[in-house]
Amino acid sequence: MVSPNTPETPGGASSVSGAPRSIHDVVIRLAGNSQDGIQSVGGFLARLAGRSDQDIMTYMTIPSTISGGPSIFQVRMGTGDILSAGDRADMLVAFYQHSYDAHISSLRPGGVLVYDSDHVKPAEGDNRFTHVAIPITTGTVEAVGGTSKDKGKNIYTLGFIARIFDLDVQKLAALIKERFGGKNEDIVRNAMLAFDAGYAWPQNNLRDLFFRFEAVDRAATSGRPQVTMDGNTALAFGLLAAGLRHGAGYPITPWSSIMETLRAELPKYGGLFVQCEDEIAAISTALGFSYTGKLAVTGSAGPGLSLKMEALGWATMAEMPLIVVNVQRGGPSTGMPTNVEQSDLMQAIYGSHGDTPRVVLAPKNVEDCFYIAIEACRIAREYSTPVLILTDMALASRIEAFDEPDFPKLMVDPKPDLSPRGADYKPYPLDAITRHAPPGAKIGSGKYPTVTGLEHDELGHPTGSPKLHMQMTAKRREKIKTLATTLPAPELNGDDAGNVLLVTWGSTWGPGLEALKRINGLGLKAGHLHLRHLHPFPEGLEAIFKNYRRIMVIEINDEGLYGYGQLAMMLRARYANPAIVSITKTDGLTFKVSEIVAGIDRYLEKADLSAALAATAQSSLAKS
Amino acid sequence: MVSPNTPETPGGASSVSGAPRSIHDVVIRLAGNSQDGIQSVGGFLARLAGRSDQDIMTYMTIPSTISGGPSIFQVRMGTGDILSAGDRADMLVAFYQHSYDAHISSLRPGGVLVYDSDHVKPAEGDNRFTHVAIPITTGTVEAVGGTSKDKGKNIYTLGFIARIFDLDVQKLAALIKERFGGKNEDIVRNAMLAFDAGYAWPQNNLRDLFFRFEAVDRAATSGRPQVTMDGNTALAFGLLAAGLRHGAGYPITPWSSIMETLRAELPKYGGLFVQCEDEIAAISTALGFSYTGKLAVTGSAGPGLSLKMEALGWATMAEMPLIVVNVQRGGPSTGMPTNVEQSDLMQAIYGSHGDTPRVVLAPKNVEDCFYIAIEACRIAREYSTPVLILTDMALASRIEAFDEPDFPKLMVDPKPDLSPRGADYKPYPLDAITRHAPPGAKIGSGKYPTVTGLEHDELGHPTGSPKLHMQMTAKRREKIKTLATTLPAPELNGDDAGNVLLVTWGSTWGPGLEALKRINGLGLKAGHLHLRHLHPFPEGLEAIFKNYRRIMVIEINDEGLYGYGQLAMMLRARYANPAIVSITKTDGLTFKVSEIVAGIDRYLEKADLSAALAATAQSSLAKS
Amino acid sequence: MSSVATLSAPAPAGTPLTKKILTADHPTWCPGCGDFAVLHSFYRVLEKLQYPHEKIVTFAGIGCSSRFPYFVNTHGGHYIHGRALPFAAGISLGNEDLHVFVFGGDGDGFSIGGNHLVHTARKNVRLTYVIMDNSVYGLTKKQTSPTSPIGFKTKTDPAGAIDQPINPMRTLLNSGATFVARSHATQVNHMIDVMLRAAKHDGFSVVEILSECVEFYEGAFDASIPRKGGTWTLVDEKKHDGTPEDANRHDTSDEVAAFKLAQQAWPGSFGVFYENKARKTKNALEAELVTKAREKTKQATDLALLQATFARMR
Amino acid sequence: MSSVATLSAPAPAGTPLTKKILTADHPTWCPGCGDFAVLHSFYRVLEKLQYPHEKIVTFAGIGCSSRFPYFVNTHGGHYIHGRALPFAAGISLGNEDLHVFVFGGDGDGFSIGGNHLVHTARKNVRLTYVIMDNSVYGLTKKQTSPTSPIGFKTKTDPAGAIDQPINPMRTLLNSGATFVARSHATQVNHMIDVMLRAAKHDGFSVVEILSECVEFYEGAFDASIPRKGGTWTLVDEKKHDGTPEDANRHDTSDEVAAFKLAQQAWPGSFGVFYENKARKTKNALEAELVTKAREKTKQATDLALLQATFARMR
Numbered sequence A, B: 001m002v003s004p005n006t007p008e009t010p011g012g013a014s015s016v017s018g019a020p021r022s023i024h025d026v027v028i029r030l031a032g033n034s035q036d037g038i039q040s041v042g043g044f045l046a047r048l049a050g051r052s053d054q055d056i057m058t059y060m061t062i063p064s065t066i067s068g069g070p071s072i073f074q075v076r077m078g079t080g081d082i083l084s085a086g087d088r089a090d091m092l093v094a095f096y097q098h099s100y101d102a103h104i105s106s107l108r109p110g111g112v113l114v115y116d117s118d119h120v121k122p123a124e125g126d127n128r129f130t131h132v133a134i135p136i137t138t139g140t141v142e143a144v145g146g147t148s149k150d151k152g153k154n155i156y157t158l159g160f161i162a163r164i165f166d167l168d169v170q171k172l173a174a175l176i177k178e179r180f181g182g183k184n185e186d187i188v189r190n191a192m193l194a195f196d197a198g199y200a201w202p203q204n205n206l207r208d209l210f211f212r213f214e215a216v217d218r219a220a221t222s223g224r225p226q227v228t229m230d231g232n233t234a235l236a237f238g239l240l241a242a243g244l245r246h247g248a249g250y251p252i253t254p255w256s257s258i259m260e261t262l263r264a265e266l267p268k269y270g271g272l273f274v275q276c277e278d279e280i281a282a283i284s285t286a287l288g289f290s291y292t293g294k295l296a297v298t299g300s301a302g303p304g305l306s307l308k309m310e311a312l313g314w315a316t317m318a319e320m321p322l323i324v325v326n327v328q329r330g331g332p333s334t335g336m337p338t339n340v341e342q343s344d345l346m347q348a349i350y351g352s353h354g355d356t357p358r359v360v361l362a363p364k365n366v367e368d369c370f371y372i373a374i375e376a377c378r379i380a381r382e383y384s385t386p387v388l389i390l391t392d393m394a395l396a397s398r399i400e401a402f403d404e405p406d407f408p409k410l411m412v413d414p415k416p417d418l419s420p421r422g423a424d425y426k427p428y429p430l431d432a433i434t435r436h437a438p439p440g441a442k443i444g445s446g447k448y449p450t451v452t453g454l455e456h457d458e459l460g461h462p463t464g465s466p467k468l469h470m471q472m473t474a475k476r477r478e479k480i481k482t483l484a485t486t487l488p489a490p491e492l493n494g495d496d497a498g499n500v501l502l503v504t505w506g507s508t509w510g511p512g513l514e515a516l517k518r519i520n521g522l523g524l525k526a527g528h529l530h531l532r533h534l535h536p537f538p539e540g541l542e543a544i545f546k547n548y549r550r551i552m553v554i555e556i557n558d559e560g561l562y563g564y565g566q567l568a569m570m571l572r573a574r575y576a577n578p579a580i581v582s583i584t585k586t587d588g589l590t591f592k593v594s595e596i597v598a599g600i601d602r603y604l605e606k607a608d609l610s611a612a613l614a615a616t617a618q619s620s621l622a623k624s
Numbered sequence C, D: 001m002s003s004v005a006t007l008s009a010p011a012p013a014g015t016p017l018t019k020k021i022l023t024a025d026h027p028t029w030c031p032g033c034g035d036f037a038v039l040h041s042f043y044r045v046l047e048k049l050q051y052p053h054e055k056i057v058t059f060a061g062i063g064c065s066s067r068f069p070y071f072v073n074t075h076g077g078h079y080i081h082g083r084a085l086p087f088a089a090g091i092s093l094g095n096e097d098l099h100v101f102v103f104g105g106d107g108d109g110f111s112i113g114g115n116h117l118v119h120t121a122r123k124n125v126r127l128t129y130v131i132m133d134n135s136v137y138g139l140t141k142k143q144t145s146p147t148s149p150i151g152f153k154t155k156t157d158p159a160g161a162i163d164q165p166i167n168p169m170r171t172l173l174n175s176g177a178t179f180v181a182r183s184h185a186t187q188v189n190h191m192i193d194v195m196l197r198a199a200k201h202d203g204f205s206v207v208e209i210l211s212e213c214v215e216f217y218e219g220a221f222d223a224s225i226p227r228k229g230g231t232w233t234l235v236d237e238k239k240h241d242g243t244p245e246d247a248n249r250h251d252t253s254d255e256v257a258a259f260k261l262a263q264q265a266w267p268g269s270f271g272v273f274y275e276n277k278a279r280k281t282k283n284a285l286e287a288e289l290v291t292k293a294r295e296k297t298k299q300a301t302d303l304a305l306l307q308a309t310f311a312r313m314r
């Protein structure tokens, strides 16, 4: 069984011997109700993959009803890089009829349908898939007794999945014990009973459903063990590693889990996180922390970000360092709170009134959520500026495995500088980047500084001077331009010249890169550029762009009044290059590789493909 | 005495006979303290000009101290179009030494310095100017008695100005009586005494300072009498003429005077204006009014606009009509509250999270403040959308004369449509522009509509459907694109092809057009395009742009990280045309014509000018 | 526009408003959520009032409780978090014929919306506001709310809440609201009574209803549920019957007495704490401004007014 | 970070803080503005307190009164309109050694900032907040404020204000502030006394000062100025001397009594209305969370903590 996402994998032929068939990766979709704890099955598989040096990515939907209800958890695991959650499933596990009805279409032809024969009746004579009937409910009941069956079903399922994919049972058992360890013995025992029952079941029934992941050595990697977590967790711990110890926020999906993690963790590090009455109070309190020399974080999702625009403008004017996290969701307004979108970029850059240059970064995957948080803190401190991190709903909630960070190397010491300042100290020197003297620091001149949102002179006192307004506006702009000159060259994949350059930002990195492989595989000369730094841009993009006939910017937002998305707008304005075009969508879901490929196809002309390839490429592009 | 702003005017030679010399227009700067009531002198001159079918423009500075202090009032009056307040003054009236010191540099060489000889000692032997010493203070005291001298000085000044420029004394006297009419008789008498004394004074002293404005017939005009007012007043009455009867706001300079006018006027029209606790409550209350079918206005300046971004996003999502006025001032943050800037354009378009297409308009002068308000109301109603009006501090406070509007033609009837809706009524039809049924309207189907900020189906009920999010996002975008197709072609002045196209928006219209005349006068083939519709753009700009070698966008904001201003950014992104460049500044003052010309000069190459003109043009461009 | 304030008369003979007619989408609330009972009671209140269907408006902010308008088949909507009151003020002042009801939660009303409550209430804008207080943030899945008691464990206070909560009744009394009552989602008849009185009050009326969040704060209000061993105490209102015992009864016009009720130990009493029938509504005050202004201008037409004003600016 | 709450000791022997040292820019206020006296009194308070110069922070929002920090030579700043309190909470919670003072006006504090007042106060964040109430918007040149009395003519109420104003003292008491006092800009010694007590209070202390805007609301507070025929009534605080007359004196720990003071007819009394020395500050509560957490983790280093956490996520 080979994932359609990786056509190049050598699929072993079916064997009656029961010897496992070798696979590269697999996409399993579990469809049930949120009460069934299918998320935890995904969690176990994810952590197992992590501990087995396999790569993994998960994807889930949150029911729109408050009271729970239909929900899915999709896990893609395998060896080598996993770049997206997979366009379609290789295996679907359906717990209920409604799960089957809603998700059978997501199963690829030739895929395996596993269903709870106690609840589901698949369509008669549908021979597109391998049907596997398992009495999940009764099987669980028999194993653990009627009482806690709903608890058991997910673990039972984990059992037969472990058997089918020849997973490491010792490690799984260990994970289960860790997970339920805290609770009383029975729970652990019940869980193991359910697991064993599920594991035992297939042996006598599906000899021919038996797979094993190809072994690949991860020599290339750090050698440090892998950890698995979602993007919000990674981001929160990135802030901790960066020495950030203070924050303030107000709950909103999908930002809340970051503030909840920080609220729970910070006291251990001697810090604190304040839940405020609203988002305006939150950014204000965070700025108060930063003012005392303790770089602080605030964050939210769209609606909350809109409320922070005035205070954020103050931060630029007063040149106060601050980290602002925006976990993007479907907009506008309350929009689609549990869907993904990348439609807050323009606001991040231009949402405040006046000329307010500020820094905007975006992580490309879960691991990058950790590292971008560290970079954001460094930039905020070095340039005394607010830094926005634009992550999104998809990164926030999905689980990935990545190498444990090299903490001893990374850790930053958070101490504020309260040393006395010299007699010549000025908060807003025209000839240098602002370095605030926090309260508590003696000022040699005896003249204490004022931070302010009014235009000001070098000492922070208000001014109506046209000259000073010009100079201070330039000061605030130039420091961000200086930052631009220090940014690393962006990641460039594939051909360094050709017909097409795919440009991505944020979580479209994975599908974008996978799409590149797909079209390269089809013989199209193309590259892929990913931007983590969205404002300011790194230098040298122009030189890269000129090597491609078309620059296609892929983003999850609207084409707008003039036919391009938000990053595309920024790039077109800066480079006035008509070759920059857009591939956008607004369905609130992450990009499927096939959608990107279809988008590319729309822009291609025969001429783009060598005579030889034209036929195949064109057609297969269109099909794929 | 000829204004440097109009080189082509034929200046008559000095005459001893006392016969007046003919002039085209004059720039008078009155410099004193805000307590001296010099504004009212400006006011009188402005209204006189209005009543004399002369054109006029005023300009004033507001002291940054709360307690008043140094202040100026500059008035430019004359025949024909007055496009800017004038780069330099032809006459300076200095009340105090500090006034003289601060403003003598603004007087053009050859200009006339009038100073209060009781307070001012001009520099010894400075023969750049005609010095005229008038004992304004003692002169006033003698005329009206010591008591109320500070009150009288300004009227005394008005007197000698009337004499020097041969102004219509009857009309002035009438204006003075109207102004002080309400108060007791003494005040009117004292005022007239002061006026007469001032008027009498020059006769015996400055025979050779005697001017008269050229007569020009205003056949071209509507024939309706002129009115004189500032931009905020014009905007407020434009809203009234458009049938707007409801509003809500929170005070902030320079928006306050609009809400104050509306609060005072609306009850007469059966409407009301609510002062709210903050800007968020204000836009919310205004949206509540609009929801009942009564189109409403809210407004503010930068800081308040930043607070409205979340609710404004709701207005786009719920498709609720609304007028939002932003009287732009110096930013960012609290910035420079009494200065002008055009730095809120990007926020107006992109300040809310998510994809929130909305309409943005900007008036070009005081008269246009009136007409753009009417257009904004029409668009808001027709497209059920929020419309932002970006005016600015300069337009808000300066006085201009313009033809009284043709009210019978203009008036709009504000009645909301409460008629019963058919059984097929839907608030958010996918195939038509939303027409809300206000509460009070019966719904035939018996299914009452919900307005919401969540993504929704055609009946306004929440949805998580990817398809509907795509369709509704398109619905919100397409209606604005439809509006774009209906917009009138923008105003194009000068050559319709050539080296340079000047592009302006908002209050830079006047200086931009005057700059065009200047460079045309120097033989440079150039045009001037003014945009009143900033989002969406009118169609056909590309066709215009291609007729010029360089498109220079003139705006009062920062060049940004990449070297262009905010409108330039929008145009570069849309047309990906590298010929679009920027002329920006951030000194918080309106553009001087000479600054624009210098800006143009920086971009010009010899090649841009015919061999013949090269020398003159180049040099004079540089000099002017 | 704004005519002098009057509550419009019941619907003319015709199909009466029934729960069936008033029912819209099926509520997405968790089974057992207290909000169901509030919704049911509201249907009953509208059945009793029989306002013209098209003149009823149901509005809300954001939260589980704020989903209310989707479940009531009237004109209405779902605004942004915490700002429903100023929006509703616009509705009430924009059209005198409407009956405006606002629903929301403790976070929506006391946290982000706290200031709008005060200013809408002090202005006495005519509308009825119902707060469904579950002492937790429900929709966002269990964070501390301004009414969460100290020690309550939430995702934002894993060690238990430490900040002193607000006293909701005291806050409502201080806001300047002219009708302030308290009820409980387990007491349907009581809810109907107070909501009915609130709706009939000519001014800003507010009802705080303890409505349990079974998902994230089970048992929050057991102390006031008899069948769970709690005590249910009603406010004993003055009957003005001149009897001696009446002297000790609660005078709903007495602010200090109301303040003392609000200061009672948990779970306190339920019923109407305060009622001020004298204060004019903002609706009426603005209408008077219009009347005065129109008299001054001798009912001049809009056109005449504008022309006269501009003539003065010649 | 946050060590357990303590007010830091007076400056070590050295140059004492004097008005001269504390004076910064010359105030841009109108001649005769009440705020001058408040500024003068504040200098005197700092002279008495002798905190280390660098540990004093003066912050404000926007308004005439909020220009205060420019005129005081300490660390400080000028934030956005109405939000100075949450900013100041960050300062106070961010560094325990600081002495944080916030100044602002009635519009800044009761209109746009009203909700922040409540939530910063109920959390009892340690700082001192001084409201200079002139019952008008000064900086924006005479619009109605939430404390403007009915009938007061302003640019936004040319026919006179019609909305019921808030009762500032009642609002402050209800906010949950643990020290609430009232003073008057014409009574310098009284201002110094109450501001001094406010500064020494270990918690959220707030002082409302009637400070006349001579430019836009002349004579606003004459009713409490003896030389203008007004009456100046002091709060008669309990001396706890066991004397019979002491029984009738005001007990600053009695909320109901304080509420009654707030309900007095204009111009009412001046002095300390309420004081709660028992309630813990948020500063202390957060510090306890840190202490408990650090004990649980046996004072592990940040590095060790992070490594252990990630090990659990393998």
Ligand SMILES: Cc1ncc(C[n+]2csc(CCOP(=O)(O)OP(=O)(O)O)c2C)c(N)n1
Pocket (backbone or CB within 6 Å): A250, A251, A252, A253, A279, A303, A304, A307, A334, C062, C063, C064, C065, C066, C080, C081, C104, C105, C106, C107, C108, C109, C132, C134, C136, C137, C138, C139, C140, C145
């Ligand atoms: C501006 C903004 N901030 C935050 C949120 C997220 N949010 C939605 S509802 C809610 C609070 C819900 O609590 P409550 O008002 O008590 O209603 P409940 O769900 O408990 O009924 C929050 C924080 C939002 N939608 N908008």
Ligand SMILES: Cc1ncc(C[n+]2csc(CCOP(=O)(O)OP(=O)(O)O)c2C)c(N)n1
Pocket (backbone or CB within 6 Å): B250, B251, B252, B253, B279, B303, B304, B307, B334, D062, D063, D064, D065, D066, D080, D081, D104, D105, D106, D107, D108, D109, D132, D134, D136, D137, D138, D139, D140, D145
């Ligand atoms: C967000 C925002 N809204 C409005 C303003 C304009 N503004 C500045 S100060 C002020 C109110 C001033 O009144 P108050 O707080 O009483 O201070 P005072 O000037 O009377 O001392 C207002 C509305 C602003 N600066 N920012």
Ligand code: SF4
Pocket (backbone or CB within 6 Å): A066, A067, C028, C029, C030, C032, C033, C034, C035, C064, C065, C134, C138, C139, C212, C213, C214, C215, C216
């Ligand atoms: S989460 Fe709580 S408040 Fe929300 S619906 Fe469920 S039970 Fe009700």
Ligand code: SF4
Pocket (backbone or CB within 6 Å): B066, B067, D028, D029, D030, D032, D033, D034, D035, D064, D065, D134, D138, D139, D212, D213, D214, D215, D216
């Ligand atoms: S306007 Fe009023 S408050 Fe402001 S400085 Fe002048 S007197 Fe003081």
Ligand SMILES: [Mg+2]
Pocket (backbone or CB within 6 Å): C105, C106, C107, C132, C133, C134, C135, C136, C137, C138, C145
């Ligand atoms: Mg709640």
Ligand SMILES: [Mg+2]
Pocket (backbone or CB within 6 Å): D105, D106, D107, D132, D133, D134, D135, D136, D137, D138, D145
């Ligand atoms: Mg004030």
